[in-house]
Amino acid sequence: MELISSAERNQLFESFARDAFRLELRDDYSVPLEEGPYERWLAGVVDNTFMDSWLSMIRQLTQAGRTVRRVRVATQPHTPYIRWEHESTHLNEEAGEQIRWLRRHELPQGLSFPLGGKDWWLFDDKLLAVGHFDDAGRALGSEVIGDPDTVAECARVRDLLWNSATRHSEYKP
Template identity: 55%
Template sequence: MDLITSAQRDELFNEFEHDAFHLELRDDYGSPVEDTPYARWKRGEPDDYAWLVPWTALMKRVTGEGRTVRRVRVVTEPHSRYVTWERSLTHLNIDMGEDIRWLPRHLLPKDVTFPARGNDWWLYDDRLLAVGHFDAEGRVLGSEIVEDTETVAECVRVRDLLWGLAIPHAEYKP
C-alpha cells in the first residue's frame, strides 16, 4: 500500500470544492509537529502556537473561500491526557473556521461499523478518502488514498450518522 505524507494530504485541501470531513477515532496520537507543544502542556508551560501557523493559514484560506471543514472526534470518557490537551486547543480550530463535534464512545450505536478498517479518515467532497495509518504508539505513518465508490459511500453514510449524533464543541461537557 502506498502512503502519502501529511504534507501531501494537506495539499488535498487545495483541490476539494465543498466539504472536507475528518473522522477521528483514536484517544492518542503522535505527530512530530505536536510532540514539543504537547510536552510543554504536560509540564504546564505556555504555548505560542507557532507550530499551528501552517494549519491555521490553510484552514482560514479554505473556510474563507466558503468551503467547509468538519470533524467528529469519537472519544473515550474519561478523556486520555492527549484528548484533554486536544480539547483545550479546539477553540483555535473553531477560530480557524473548522466545525468540530465530539461523540463519546459509549454513545455510539451498537451496530455501527467503521469503514477503512477502523482507521481515521478525511473525506473530500464525498468522492475521495485519505485514510490515516498509524504505528502501535499512534504515530502517523501516512495516508492511503482511496477512491473506491463503495468504500467512499460507506464513509458518507457513517459521516452522516455520526455528525447527527455528535455534540457541537460549545455544548460538549464531558
C-alpha cells in the first residue's frame, strides 16, 4: 500500500469539480501542525492561525461553487480535542465548509463502516483518500482508492450519515 502525504492529499482539492466530503471517526488527532495551538488552547489561549492556509483554500473552493462537507462522529462525553475542534469549527463554516456532528451512540443501528472504520475524504464520488494512523494516533498518510465498489459504499455511508447528523450551529456538546 502506497501512502501520500497530507500535502499531496491536499493537492486532490485542486482537481475535484463538485463535492469533497470528509468522514471523521476519531476522537483525537495527533497532527504535528496542531500540537502547539492545541496545547495553548488547553492553557486558555486561543490561536487558530495554523488554520489560515486551510481556510484560504476552502474559501477559494466554495467561492468557485464547489462544496466541501464533513461529518464528525464523536463519543460522549467529548474528549478535550473534540471540544477544541467544536470551538473552532465556526472558522471552517465562515470559510464555506459545511460541518455536521453525530454522536457515536446515535449512529444508525447495524451500520458497518467501509475501509475498516478509517477516516476518509471522498472527491466527486470517484476517488477516496483514506487516512492511516499509527498506534499512537499520528497520521501516517493517505491511501488513494478509486475502486468503484468501495467508492460507492463510501458514498452510501456519506449520504446516510449526512442526513442523520446535526448542523454545527445546532449541535450542543
